[in-house]
Structures are given as structure tokens and as C-alpha cells.
Amino acid sequence: MEFSLIERIRQRTAQAREDVRLGIGDDAALLAVPAGQELAVAIDTLVEGVHFPSATSAADIGWKALAVNLSDLAAMGATPAWALLALSLPKADASFIDELADGFAQLAQPYRLALVGGDTTRGTLTLSVAVHGFVPPGLALLRAGAQVGDVVFVTGTLGDAAAGLRLLQQDHRDGDARAAYLIERLNRPTPRIAAGLALRGYAHACIDISDGLLADLGHICAASQVGAELDVALLPRSSALLDLFDDASSQAFALSGGDDYELCFTVPALRAAQVQADLARLGCGVTRIGRIVEGAGVRVRDATGQWLQPAQRGWDHFGA
Amino acid sequence: MEFSLIERIRQRTAQAREDVRLGIGDDAALLAVPAGQELAVAIDTLVEGVHFPSATSAADIGWKALAVNLSDLAAMGATPAWALLALSLPKADASFIDELADGFAQLAQPYRLALVGGDTTRGTLTLSVAVHGFVPPGLALLRAGAQVGDVVFVTGTLGDAAAGLRLLQQDHRDGDARAAYLIERLNRPTPRIAAGLALRGYAHACIDISDGLLADLGHICAASQVGAELDVALLPRSSALLDLFDDASSQAFALSGGDDYELCFTVPALRAAQVQADLARLGCGVTRIGRIVEGAGVRVRDATGQWLQPAQRGWDHFGA
Structure with missing residues (x-):
């Protein structure tokens, strides 16, 4: 079911970016990291019943799956750029997908974050989002580095x-x-x-x-x-x-x-x-x-x- | 359970690369794309019972989850570099994780592909792998471009x-x-x-x-x-x-x-x-x-x- 569902999500999350040379629709996306920037990359998964209650709305699930990942970029001091979404769901439910995509897009839009790849499969409701952001070399915020007296x-x-x-x-x-x-x-x-x-x-x-x-x-x-x-x-x-x-x-x-x-x-x-x-x-x-x-x-x-x-x-x- | 399991996987898949400025262990990895290269990025998910039979060995599952993604990079003409792994599994089973990591590493090693991020959660056995590779601008192999007579x-x-x-x-x-x-x-x-x-x-x-x-x-x-x-x-x-x-x-x-x-x-x-x-x-x-x-x-x-x-x-x- 990959193609049509992820295409559906793409349409609802479309975001034009100069650095996306090729978006969803081929075997991989082609992306250009701006000169003088390093790439900050993280992946986090939300599973129904573990990370959110089953009654959570599709829009909230879409928002939160992106939010927990953008939070990792925030903690590094990185500017968000691109995301990948791997979505497992029990059945292909178009209105659920649309709402989920809308919640995702609502958070993505102010950052002009582009969804550049994805995969949808049958399974327990599970969302893995991988996010990519930019940070100048040497400026990322790390966990190590706290000093006595801070x-x-x-x-x-x-x-x-x-x-x-x-x-x-x-x-x-x-x-x-x-x-x-x-x-x-x-x-x-x-x-x-x-x-x-x-x-x-x-x-x-x-x-x-x-x-x-x-x-x-x-x-x-x-x-x-x-x-x-x-x-x-x-x-x-x-x-x-x-x-x-x-x-x-x-x-x-x-x-x-x-x-x-x-x-x-x-x-x-x-x-x-x-x-x-x-x-x-x-x-x-x-x-x-x-x-x-x-x-x-x-x-x-x-x-x-x-x-x-x-x-x-x-x-x-x-x-x- | 994130930290210890993904650390366990990291140890079994360790791969030193100059372009990995910061690997697993912080909120995000920091990566440097070589000058003059674009990034090819893909994500694919395997779900137990859907994409592989339940009797499949952990090592085969680890191998295949990476293989289906590297295949996307192959189809683009990209050189593999980095991967992220989001792993859901019903319980934290150390020997299962170790075997899975070994299967993954066996395929990763000849390409010097580094696992730079991951997340483990409770859930149906599900693996989402995101892969990153390099390709010079304009040289990627696309689906579009076939011509009459080819x-x-x-x-x-x-x-x-x-x-x-x-x-x-x-x-x-x-x-x-x-x-x-x-x-x-x-x-x-x-x-x-x-x-x-x-x-x-x-x-x-x-x-x-x-x-x-x-x-x-x-x-x-x-x-x-x-x-x-x-x-x-x-x-x-x-x-x-x-x-x-x-x-x-x-x-x-x-x-x-x-x-x-x-x-x-x-x-x-x-x-x-x-x-x-x-x-x-x-x-x-x-x-x-x-x-x-x-x-x-x-x-x-x-x-x-x-x-x-x-x-x-x-x-x-x-x-x-």
C-alpha cells in the first residue's frame, strides 16, 4: 500500500525547499546540505498504547510524532529541514491518514520542514519519524560539556x-x-x-x-x-x-x-x-x-x- | 529501554567514519556530507508476519531490514554511508538483539556503513531503517528518464x-x-x-x-x-x-x-x-x-x- 498512502501524505504536507532536489516518489530523495553546515539526524518512534493512549486523535498523533523528533533537534541547537515518516497502521483508512498528515503538517509548516520520504505498512499503529536539521560545525549543543559552577x-x-x-x-x-x-x-x-x-x-x-x-x-x-x-x-x-x-x-x-x-x-x-x-x-x-x-x-x-x-x-x- | 539496547546495538555495529562527527549517544547524530555530494535518503519498514515470516532468525531480520534500504540506494546509484534504526519489539531480549545487530553489521561492514542513531520501543516486532548515501549532483539514477528504444x-x-x-x-x-x-x-x-x-x-x-x-x-x-x-x-x-x-x-x-x-x-x-x-x-x-x-x-x-x-x-x- 506504500505508494498511494504516502503520496496522500505528501500532498497534505507539501513544502517547497530549494535544498530538496528530488522529493517523495523515487527510490530515495535527493537532498543538498547547505555549504558550511553539518547535519543533525535523529529518529524516534511512537507506538499506540505505549507512547500515546489509543483514544488520541489522528491529528494529535501526527503532530506528536514530529514534535518529539523536532525536540531532539532543538536540544542540539539545529534548524529543522527534512523528515522521513515510516507509518504502520492496521488498515488503510484514508480519513485517518489525512488527519494524521494534517497534524504533522501543522507543526512542520512554520519550520518549512519538508517530508522527503516515507513508507506505510500494515501493522500495529506505529510512527517512526527521522528528522534532519542543520547546525554550523562546532556549535551543536551536546549533553557533555556541563562544568562545575554552571x-x-x-x-x-x-x-x-x-x-x-x-x-x-x-x-x-x-x-x-x-x-x-x-x-x-x-x-x-x-x-x-x-x-x-x-x-x-x-x-x-x-x-x-x-x-x-x-x-x-x-x-x-x-x-x-x-x-x-x-x-x-x-x-x-x-x-x-x-x-x-x-x-x-x-x-x-x-x-x-x-x-x-x-x-x-x-x-x-x-x-x-x-x-x-x-x-x-x-x-x-x-x-x-x-x-x-x-x-x-x-x-x-x-x-x-x-x-x-x-x-x-x-x-x-x-x-x- | 532506549539507551541500553541501542547502545548494545551500537557496540556490535561500530564503524569509524571521518564524516560521523558525533554518533549514537546524544539527542541527535552530527554528520558531515562530503563537499560536492548530494544526500540520497530512504526509509523502509519490515513488520513481522507481513514482510518476513515469524520464524525468520534475528540475524536474517537484521540483515534484511538494512538490505531492503541499501537496495533503494543501489537503485539511485548512491554510495551508502549512514543508517538509523527504529526497532519495536515485544520484550527486551538481549540475545535476540545481539543476533539482530550481528546480521545488520554483517551487511553494513563491507560498505563501512555506520549506524548513527536509533530508538527501541515496546511493540510488535517492527524495524524501520533510514539510510543515507552520497551521489554527485546530476548523476543519480531516477525512475523517470527511460526513452523509446532503450x-x-x-x-x-x-x-x-x-x-x-x-x-x-x-x-x-x-x-x-x-x-x-x-x-x-x-x-x-x-x-x-x-x-x-x-x-x-x-x-x-x-x-x-x-x-x-x-x-x-x-x-x-x-x-x-x-x-x-x-x-x-x-x-x-x-x-x-x-x-x-x-x-x-x-x-x-x-x-x-x-x-x-x-x-x-x-x-x-x-x-x-x-x-x-x-x-x-x-x-x-x-x-x-x-x-x-x-x-x-x-x-x-x-x-x-x-x-x-x-x-x-x-x-x-x-x-x-
Whole structure:
């Protein structure tokens, strides 16, 4: 069923780019990377029932499959350019495909990202998206590079997506605007592309928060051979999260909930004010949550200054 | 489960390349396309039970998932460079992963192809591989470009993979070497990379035969706005195929069986002898099977010179 379905998706996601010499329709696409740029490449898969609830709309699935991948480009400080989509679905359902393509296109369009290849097969609903972006040599944001004394920042607010998932699991559908906001954060994450680009040359280390703050900041610490100390009182939590969940739950979501796709990054203390101002100018909220220290791993202080024990930190992260 | 499994695969597929500035382990890989080359990019998915029988060995699955993608690069005349692997599997089974990675690496190694990114998730056994290769601007082999009067060629022999699948479906496991050969052709297709490179500058049009000769040559005809005439007597069939199946079956497999991953291409008549000599020097068998004519679609003549009717041509192609 490859040709007609992927052609259908192509039509709904069409995006003219000079650097796409040959798009969907041959055995491979032909692409030209601009001179003086390296290629940043990532692939991520969403499986129905594992990465999104079965009731998720086709448009949200299409959006999210691209969003989680663009978030990886954001975390590298790369400019999005091209994507490939491998889609397995139980049956060839044209209206489902169209909605999915529309959700994908809605996110792709502002970045002029072109879908340059794809494959559709029969199977459990599964989307693998591979994204390609550009970054000048030496300017990519890596996980390694955090230094003792760096300030640790996160963009946006934390824990919303995990809270949204909890609401869905509890069948919470009463039209409450705060619940709708949290569920929207789960289903339509916004990759922090502009923030990632602004951090080039400033951030010592950067990662996107897909598995939860503790896990992902832990990756920065491991790659950089440093430790981190966080103050739980500093974690940015949305008013929707604080309204609908008690303090212990919202804290657990913010520390360990996945799927927020905010950026966590470290900058030298002297650059901290500048970075805050730069991101604020982009309309991207940013919060100082801790600092990089000698040692290994992430330690978390509660509001009274006591170190939290691992068992208090949260819950097992969902997803796979 | 992403990190440890993909790290496990990385270790078994490690391949040092100058153009891989940052491999698996960060949010994205960083890659440098050589100056003066365009990037050829394709993605293809294999799903258990759809694209390979459930009894297929892990090593064969790993090989084939890469092979079907390298075959797309071969059909473009591109040199393989990098791959991404998105792997869904029901449970984290280390020995299965190791075998799969070994099969993948066995095919990747002679091309020095590097696995630069990946993702593992829970789900039905599904592999999406995205491959990246290089081709000088203007030299890629396209489906469009076949001209009236061109000679139509195929590499290797046709119908073996479909015959192998038939044997597996019939539970044929008696150790017959001819049967083993056909099943090997199904499970371990050899992408025609060297042939694709040799055809640059010669072939007017090229495609790899994944859906069967009639379907894939039909794609060339549609893209080139021409027709094609084939002589069924000219179709190259292996002695294993001819030994184990009657003439009608082997003809149907050769015309319509998928999964052979041979190349079908057209060259101007004056270049035909040269191309045959060039490919022979690479050890790649090549057979003249027909010619490009005015019109549309593919017509097939039987040994007596009669045109076959569509119903006589074969069977519905398997796979999705």
C-alpha cells in the first residue's frame, strides 16, 4: 500500500525547499546540505498504547510524532529541514491518514520542514519519524560539556504532560480548561527550536526532557562527569498543574514525569542573566532550578533544605 | 529501554567514519556530507508476519531490514554511508538483539556503513531503517528518464525470493540445497550497490525490484511516460527455481514475485553491450529482457510470440 498512502501524505504536507532536489516518489530523495553546515539526524518512534493512549486523535498523533523528533533537534541547537515518516497502521483508512498528515503538517509548516520520504505498512499503529536539521560545525549543543559552577535552567513548565496523562487515565473529561491545558501539553508538545538556536554559543550542555527531569539531567551529568543539585521549590509548575494536583503529586510529575519536551541546559553563571533575557525576548519562559557540582548524579533539596531520598522523588517514568 | 539496547546495538555495529562527527549517544547524530555530494535518503519498514515470516532468525531480520534500504540506494546509484534504526519489539531480549545487530553489521561492514542513531520501543516486532548515501549532483539514477528504444535489463535472477517464501509457507525444510538457496535469497537479499554505481552515466532509468518486475518496471514506465515490452522467455531464472517449480509457477514468480531486490534499468541500445561488459566485470549477472516502446504500461510476450493477458501474468504480490 506504500505508494498511494504516502503520496496522500505528501500532498497534505507539501513544502517547497530549494535544498530538496528530488522529493517523495523515487527510490530515495535527493537532498543538498547547505555549504558550511553539518547535519543533525535523529529518529524516534511512537507506538499506540505505549507512547500515546489509543483514544488520541489522528491529528494529535501526527503532530506528536514530529514534535518529539523536532525536540531532539532543538536540544542540539539545529534548524529543522527534512523528515522521513515510516507509518504502520492496521488498515488503510484514508480519513485517518489525512488527519494524521494534517497534524504533522501543522507543526512542520512554520519550520518549512519538508517530508522527503516515507513508507506505510500494515501493522500495529506505529510512527517512526527521522528528522534532519542543520547546525554550523562546532556549535551543536551536546549533553557533555556541563562544568562545575554552571547554572541549570529549564524552559517552560514541568510535569504538565504527565499530569495530562494521569487525567486521561482517570477518564477526566469534564471540559475543565485546566485539564484541557494539561492534556494539550501531553498531545501537542511544542519543540523548543527557537530556544535551542538561541542557546548556541551560550549553553555548555543541553538535553530535551522526554523521560523526566531527573533522568534527562542525569544524562547530562553522566556525559559531563559532574553532579547536579536542584531545589524542588524552584521547579516551574503551571497553575493548571498546581490547581488540579496536590503538592506531592505535582512535585513528582515535575521531577520525574516524561513527555514535556522542554529543554534542560547549563550555562556559566556569568552568562545566566543574558540567557534569561535572550529567551524571554523569544517568549520562552526559562527558570533557574539548580547548579552543577562536583561528583555524580542529581540531588534534590526540598523546601526546608533537606535532601530528598530517591523514593520520594517521584514515580517510575511511563512510556518505554 | 532506549539507551541500553541501542547502545548494545551500537557496540556490535561500530564503524569509524571521518564524516560521523558525533554518533549514537546524544539527542541527535552530527554528520558531515562530503563537499560536492548530494544526500540520497530512504526509509523502509519490515513488520513481522507481513514482510518476513515469524520464524525468520534475528540475524536474517537484521540483515534484511538494512538490505531492503541499501537496495533503494543501489537503485539511485548512491554510495551508502549512514543508517538509523527504529526497532519495536515485544520484550527486551538481549540475545535476540545481539543476533539482530550481528546480521545488520554483517551487511553494513563491507560498505563501512555506520549506524548513527536509533530508538527501541515496546511493540510488535517492527524495524524501520533510514539510510543515507552520497551521489554527485546530476548523476543519480531516477525512475523517470527511460526513452523509446532503450533496452531493458535486470541484474541477477528473478522470482527466487517469492519461490523461497512459497517453500516456507509449504513448510519445506528437507535440507535440499536448492530450496535452501531460494530461502536464502528471500532472507538475505544482496543489494546491488556496485551495479548501481557502475550504471551512473549509462542508465536512463533504474529501480530496484521489491514489488515484482511488472509492478516496478511499471513505475519506470509511468514516471518516464513510456511503455515496455518484455519477452517472458528472456527472464533470468535460477536453476534452483526451474528445478523446484513448474514453468508456469516459475514464470509467475519471475514476473510478479517481490523481494528479489535486483535492479531493473534501461540503457540506450548503443550502450547495451558496454553495460553488460561493465557489470560482468563486477561479477554481476545482467540480462536483456525487453525494450522501451511508445505508449504506457508493460506488455509481456510468451515464448510463441503471443501477448500474455494480465490474468496469466502471475499472482497478487505478497507483502504490503
